[in-house]
Amino acid sequence: MTDHDRLRDGIDRRRLLATTGAVGVLGTSGCLGILGIGDDGGDGNGDATDSTVGQIGSGREGRGLPGGTSIADMPDLSGELTVYSGRGEFLVGDLVSYIDDQYDDFDLTVRYGGSTDLVNTIINEGDGSRADVFYSVNAGSLGALADEGRTQSLSEEVTDMVRAEFRTDQWIGTSGRARTVPYNTDEFSDDDLPDDVMAYPEEFSGDLGWAPSYGSCQAFVTAMRLIAGEEATRDWLEAIVESGITSYPDEFAACQAIADGEIDAAFTNHYYIQRVLDGNPEASIATAFTSGDAGAVFNVAGAAVVDTASDATLAENFVRHLLSAEAQDYFARTTFEYPLVPDVEPIGDLPTIDELDVPDVDLAQLSDLEPTIDLMRDAGVDV
Numbered sequence: 001m002t003d004h005d006r007l008r009d010g011i012d013r014r015r016l017l018a019t020t021g022a023v024g025v026l027g028t029s030g031c032l033g034i035l036g037i038g039d040d041g042g043d044g045n046g047d048a049t050d051s052t053v054g055q056i057g058s059g060r061e062g063r064g065l066p067g068g069t070s071i072a073d074m075p076d077l078s079g080e081l082t083v084y085s086g087r088g089e090f091l092v093g094d095l096v097s098y099i100d101d102q103y104d105d106f107d108l109t110v111r112y113g114g115s116t117d118l119v120n121t122i123i124n125e126g127d128g129s130r131a132d133v134f135y136s137v138n139a140g141s142l143g144a145l146a147d148e149g150r151t152q153s154l155s156e157e158v159t160d161m162v163r164a165e166f167r168t169d170q171w172i173g174t175s176g177r178a179r180t181v182p183y184n185t186d187e188f189s190d191d192d193l194p195d196d197v198m199a200y201p202e203e204f205s206g207d208l209g210w211a212p213s214y215g216s217c218q219a220f221v222t223a224m225r226l227i228a229g230e231e232a233t234r235d236w237l238e239a240i241v242e243s244g245i246t247s248y249p250d251e252f253a254a255c256q257a258i259a260d261g262e263i264d265a266a267f268t269n270h271y272y273i274q275r276v277l278d279g280n281p282e283a284s285i286a287t288a289f290t291s292g293d294a295g296a297v298f299n300v301a302g303a304a305v306v307d308t309a310s311d312a313t314l315a316e317n318f319v320r321h322l323l324s325a326e327a328q329d330y331f332a333r334t335t336f337e338y339p340l341v342p343d344v345e346p347i348g349d350l351p352t353i354d355e356l357d358v359p360d361v362d363l364a365q366l367s368d369l370e371p372t373i374d375l376m377r378d379a380g381v382d383v
Contacts, residue, residue, distance in 0.1 A: 067343020068325035069161075071099070075317045077106040080310075083318070084122065085135040086115025087301060092135075095330050099321050108318075115141035116367075122306060123148055132309040133318055135174075138219065139300050142171035143364025151304040152312055154319070161323045162340045166300050168364075173300030174322040175331040176338035178356055179220055181295060182273045183265040184258050186284040193265065193288045197295025198228065201239030206264025208245040209254040212381050215369075216251060216269050216299075222372040223361050224294035230375060237379035247382060252276070259283040267295065270350070271336035291357040298358045299366065300340065 077099070085092065089112045100108040113121070115136045122129050122145060134151070136142045145151055151170040159167050166173035183193060187206060194203045211217050225233045248254040251268035255276045258266060261284075273287050290296045303322055309315040321327060328339035332347045339346060346352070376383050 067345075068323070068328050068339075068341040071102060071321060071324045071326050074320055074324060077103045077314060077317055077321070079105070079314050080107045080109075081132050081314055081318055082109045082111065082130045083133045083135055084111050084113070084118045084131040084306075086113065086118050086137045086141060087135055088112060091335060094334075095327060098326070098330075099318070116144075119145050119148075122150055122308075125308075127308060129306060129308040131306040132311070132315040133303055134306055135301075135303045135322070136171075137301050138215070138366065139171070139173065139302060139363035140219065140365070140367025140369075142302050142304050143168075143362075144367045145304060145306075146170040146364070150307050152307055152309065152315075154305065154316060158316055158320050158323070161320070163342075165363075166340050167302070171302050171304035172319065172323070173302040173340050174319075174327070175335070176298055176300045176340055176353065177216075178270045178289070178338065178358075179216075179223075179295055179297045179299075180268060180270045180273070181265055181288045181290060182255050182258055182268055182285055183288060184261065184263075184284050185286050186261070187264050190286070190288055195291050197224075197267070197290045197293045198232070198236055200265075201236060201243050204265065207262075208240070208243060209248055209257055209263040209266040210240075210245055211248045211251045211254055211268070212376060212383050213247075214250050217267065218369050218372055218376075218383075219299060219366040220267060220294055220297060221376060222366050222369060223297045223359070225372055225375065226361055226365055227294050227359055230371075234375060234379050237376060237381055241380045255285060259285045274336040274347075289351070289356060292359050294359065296356060296358055297361060297366075298338075298353065298356060299363055301337075 083096070085096070089110070096108070096110055100106060111118075111131075115138060118134065119141050122131050122134065125131070134142070134145055146168065153169045154167075154172060159169060159172055162173055166176065181193060181197075184206075194200055200208065221233065221237070224236065228236075246257070246263055248257060251266070252272045252275055254263070254266040254268055255272040257263050259276050259280065270287060273285055276283050276285055303319045305312055305315040305319065323341050325341070325344060328341045328344040331337040332339050332344065336347065338350070338353060373383055
């Protein structure tokens with residue numbers, strides 16, 4: 001993506017303001033905004049919660065019908081379809097059920113599991129795989145399945161629904177997430193935070209946190225390895241460990257620790273800050289964005305049609321439903337992710353995708369975690 005020095009509406013590219021809007025649930029006709037579900041933040045490996053994700057910040061009150069193509073204007077779904085979903089049922093189950101309920105002649109079966117595990121399952125099942133659609137938490141797993149020759153080409157009618165960097169002819173992104181640096185607003189201001197993620201071990205004076213065993217964090221380090229090189233990444237990891245960085249089981253816990261005053265900043269995906277604010281709109285947490293480096297990677301969840309699909313047209317039309325206006329609005333309202341279809345705006349004071357200074361990295365390569373984990377362990381990280 002191109003850099004943007006001057007941002008529309010005066011939004012600071014490096015800052016997501018902590019908002020204090022009233023928490024509430026706003027339903028819109030024909031949309032899924034009324035739904036609230038536990039959120040693992042899109043990694044597919046978080047723990048389900050009993051609480052629901054409410055709505056905070058600007059953009060919810062009075063938000064009308066979204067842009068994009070409504071389900072009513074999409075091809076009907078009819079027949080039997082099996083989806084292998086690397087996104088948790090507690091995260092996307094209501095959305096999938098909503099789509100299923102629109103069609104009397106549609107018989108949908110969903111198998112949930114980890115994205116990497118499901119890729120291996122499809123490969124091991126071979127020609128006998130029951131999977132028609134693979135719904136992944138990240139582009140890396142989609143790329144891994146495509147590299148094995150286990151996906152089918154999508155039509156341009158579908159791929160043209162999102163911009164080129166979020167799809168190939170074999171898979172398509174359905175929602176996105178940005179890497180960020182959440183920080184404690186009682187201790188630091190945006191001006192105190194380095195614009196370069198590589199500078200944090202030396203230039204940031206506060207206490208840092210992360211979740212090194214979490215998939216998103218490992219993808220972040222993988223991006224650093226691809227962008228900055230193995231030697232520079234090793235140096236960064238060793239310096240981070242030497243700084244006394246605190247490890248957490250997941251990135252939501254790291255963000256909650258910031259709000260609780262345990263640490264001052266962390267490396268996480270953007271929506272975990274929104275989860276914290278959902279529970280406490282007055283929490284002392286805001287978000288900074290680094291520029292053009294691994295700390296600013298934008299990854300996507302997405303879907304592919306598996307080569308064993310018994311009805312490839314039905315499978316592709318289901319994928320198209322994940323890009324419907326209703327589904328995209330659901331991702332914005334309920335999971336706090338970035339919608340990828342144009343004209344469906346994110347919720348709250350988020351910079352647009354165009355306003356983020358995202359590095360040029362092949363998202364599919366972020367699945368190459370084994371050398372990353374080896375490097376992290378060699379640098380003294382407890383993974």
